[in-house]
Amino acid sequence: MSNAIPPRPTSRDVAQHAGVSQATVSLVLGDRWRGRVSPARAEAVRAAARELGYRPNLAARTLRLGRSRTALVVVPALTNEFFARVHAGAARVAAEDDVGVVLYPSPQGVGPARDPFASASATLDGVLASSMAAEALAALSGGGLPLVMLDSEPHGGAAATVNPDIAAGMRLVTAHLLGLGHRRFAHLAADVDSWTFRVRARVLAEELATVPGAEIVRTERAPISVAGGLGAAGRLLADAGPHRPTALVCDDDMLAVGACKAARRRGLRVPEDLSVTGFDDLTVATAVEPELTTVSLPGEELGAAGMRALLAVLAGHARGTTVLPVALSRRGSSAPPPAAP
Known part of the structure; x- marks a missing residue:
């Protein structure tokens, strides 16, 4: 039995599997396909990459782009279910674009947190943060990183804001x-x-x-x-x-x-x-x-929309304020008031 490690799939393998060119694979996996590749063909490329277990060479891409392709997600604490959903949505969208996510929770849930980076601006490309964890940004404020805020005052100095209504x-x-x-x-x-x-x-x-x-x-x-x-x-x-x-x-x-x-x-x-x-x-x-x-x-969609906004800002596209719809779930804890005695 051979113990040789199978070769890592390449973009050429993905292209052959999907029946497209390597240039198309590069466009799709680099999220530059819109207007240049049909949605059906883009999905075929993504499906081929998943099936083959293909991952781009992020180290090489970093050298080409001069970026670490890493985003910081700042939330109060994942012990709160809502912020766990926010993180899940942000991480899902980041993964689709081959962007790494570093989680930065405040130890006390809400408030300042110790800076885990010697130089955040050299380590990260951008920050996605909840307004409830705004104090935790103090250690990173001097880095000049693009910032997208969630559930926050619109036009509060961030490059973009995404809020539930x-x-x-x-x-x-x-x-x-x-x-x-x-x-x-x-x-x-x-x-x-x-x-x-x-x-x-x-x-x-x-x-x-x-x-x-x-x-x-x-x-x-x-x-x-x-x-x-x-x-x-x-x-x-x-x-x-x-x-x-x-x-x-x-x-x-x-x-x-x-x-x-x-x-x-x-x-x-x-x-x-x-x-x-x-x-x-x-x-x-x-x-x-x-x-x-x-x-x-919509906690998960809030995180996802926030990460999309951050990726757009990093790509040089202006983003303002996005407002997500909410709904009322009527259940058994509300009813007409008791009759006056």
């Missing part, structure tokens, strides 16, 4: 609860000073101000966790007295799950006595009973 999401929640008849609201706000949560608070207040009799009776801030939601909602419900809210709007599904636990511990039924809504549509939203009414954010 957070304002639309909060409008959907508010309209849903108002339509059910709720007028006394409480807001369980994430204890994070970032653009996305400021938008949620602003839009909630603006929407309720347009409806006579509707009000936010109390806002309670909490760390984004089930325990944070449990503690904050417990304080809110304990101190509410006769003006207890009938609807509790939570900035995150983890907060909403904690709020549901707090309500039950005080003898309140969800949704008969208190409607609770979340944000993000994480797996936990359908793992609890009743299932959460929540805003579905």
Whole structure:
């Protein structure tokens, strides 16, 4: 039996397998095929490359382009399911373009992180970052790297911005609860000073101000966790007295799950006595009973669209702000308010 290592597939092998020229293989795998190669032929080339296990010689390509073909993805922490989805989407698109991804999570979830690079600008081509991890960029700010921000203030100094439509999401929640008849609201706000949560608070207040009799009776801030939601909602419900809210709007599904636990511990039924809504549509939203009414954010597509924007910027194409649609998932945690005694 021979122990010889089989030869590594070449671009010529891919071209022969797909029935195209080597120039076509170069165009397709270099993502320069649009307008020059048909979509069907491009897919045939990609399929041949996958079947043969072909990978371009990235070291040689780096020497030709003068770039490392490596992007930094900055998120608060992958222990958060939403940011795990963001990373998955970004990594998938990067892999399609043979770009490496370096993950840069903040150790505390949100806040500054130690710079792992002696010289980031010499190691990386660009940065894709969430606004919740913006402080972690401080160590890299002097490198002059192209930056694409996710879920961030548009035109905030980044080369491009990709956002889920957070304002639309909060409008959907508010309209849903108002339509059910709720007028006394409480807001369980994430204890994070970032653009996305400021938008949620602003839009909630603006929407309720347009409806006579509707009000936010109390806002309670909490760390984004089930325990944070449990503690904050417990304080809110304990101190509410006769003006207890009938609807509790939570900035995150983890907060909403904690709020549901707090309500039950005080003898309140969800949704008969208190409607609770979340944000993000994480797996936990359908793992609890009743299932959460929540805003579905396209986490994986957010990461994918952000990486596409970064690759476009690196290729010299201008990108502004991309806004991704969101949807409201109506489930069992929201219902009409209890009748007045």
